[in-house]
Amino acid sequence: MAERSPLDYSDRIGRLEGITEQINDRLGSLERRIDSVKSDLEAQIGSLKSDLESQIGSLKSDLERRIDRLEDSHRRDFRWLLGTMIGMWATMMGLLATVTVKVFSG
Known part of the structure; x- marks a missing residue:
């Protein structure tokens, strides 16, 4: 097995750093998109709440x-x-009074 030189390691480290930067950029882009979606959702929810x-x-x-x-x-x-x-009660009382007067008067 051939020994690796420090240049090989530094080259690999450089590539890994590049990959890490790309990943950071992509994650940053995702964070910005998520923040944008979050802001839009908060605005829509506020509008729906007031409606x-x-x-x-x-x-x-x-x-x-x-x-x-x-x-x-x-x-x-x-x-x-x-x-x-009340009208029915008054009618019944009137009839009762009339019948009572007729019965006891004659």
Whole structure:
């Protein structure tokens, strides 16, 4: 086996350093691309978040309006029901009073 000279080692070391520099450059490029994608994603997420918050606010106000209309409708229905029940009670009391007067008067 032939002995290697220090020039062979320095040549190999030089090639390894070149390879290392290429790897560092490629990794740096990847880091920059990842940072760019990260920034884009953060911007998109922020935009989506604000859109979602505005949609939720709109749906919330729509739901509150519907609940208010439903409460008004229930109050109106309850007043009609109560009025009908009082009317029926008054009619029954009137009939009862009429029958009582007719029975005891003659």
